[in-house]
Amino acid sequence: MSGRLTTHVLDLSGGIPAAGMALQLWRLEDGAASLLREAVTNADGRLDAPLLEGAELAAGTYELLFMAGDYFRSSSLPFEASGEGGSADGAAPFFLEQIPIRFNITDSSAHYHVPLLVAPGGYSTYRGS
Structure with missing residues (x-):
């Protein structure tokens, strides 16, 4: 069986899968970061395919970066962003x-x-498994 890298995002504030959350996969090597993938979770909070698999999956250090603020701003659940100020688009930061x-x-x-x-x-x- 070839190796693979997968993820799954659950929104605990609503008890639902985090559908539509954008994420990035980075490889970190020799002090530099390389963007490998950008993806968005599906209706089940998963990706439609592994982030890496087979020969693409190499030993090393990686980072998944989840865009949680964008997800919660676009969510229909009733909560507010915290903090003062706002982003360039006027949305309050989380x-x-x-x-x-x-x-x-x-x-x-x-x-x-x-x-x-x-x-x-x-x-x-x-x-996870």
């Missing part, structure tokens, strides 16, 4: 505007699943 999760891949034949449980004021992650 406490968790972007959520970076940095992790290492050591076995390119394994399945690495990086789930995100998120709410406007906090998040949790773990090595």
Whole structure:
């Protein structure tokens, strides 16, 4: 079985999958970051395909960057952004505007699943299966 990298995002504030959350996958190497993928979660809070798989999945350090502020601003759930000021487009910033999760891949034949449980004021992650 070839290795793969997947993710899943759940919106704990509504008890629903985080559909429509944008994310980026970065590879970190020798002090530099390279953008590998940009994706948006589907209706189930998942991606339609793995972020990396097979020969693309190499040992190294990676970072998933989740655009939580944009997601919560576009959500129909009743909550407000926190903080003062606003962004260039006039939208108020969220406490968790972007959520970076940095992790290492050591076995390119394994399945690495990086789930995100998120709410406007906090998040949790773990090595899933």
